[in-house]
Amino acid sequence: MMWAVWWVWIVAGFALGVLEVLAPGYIFVGFAIGAVVVGAGLGLGLLGGSLPFLLLVFAVASLVAWLVLRRVLGVRKGQVRLWDRDIND
Template identity: 65%
Template sequence: MWWSIWWVWIAAGFLIGGLEILAPGYIFLGFAIGAVVTGILLGLGVLSGGPALLVLTFAICSLVAWIALRRTMGVREGQVKVWDRDINDN
């Protein structure tokens, strides 16, 4: 089936990466990296199994990529504004 073809995972990763352009903020980039890594592992023959194993691999790779992106490019100091008074307070 389609889930066991390596280039489908890589193409899906690039499509998901294209969504990052429409919604910047590293929202979809972790999923894109997870799909590409899953495709590479499948293409190299490291993975061979059913869809449950592939989806689990995709989820774990996406989570690791998201955590790595969050640590390296996460919220920078000064990026979040904290309001200490309300405009309606007099």
């Protein structure tokens, strides 16, 4: 029953946050926020129950966090800058 322990979710969230720093691209940050939300809910006594319910809360919280971050931070149009004129012109 490790999934019912609040600090396990918090540690998993921080581990996913570290993974996001090592592999940037806003991929793992939504999952990290979702895990911290579930851990905080368990720690405060707001959540409880079975593993499928906790995974559902984790999935929904991760999706909402990812969508909000995508809206706030925006979508990258491209990383390569194409110059159509010379700066000396």
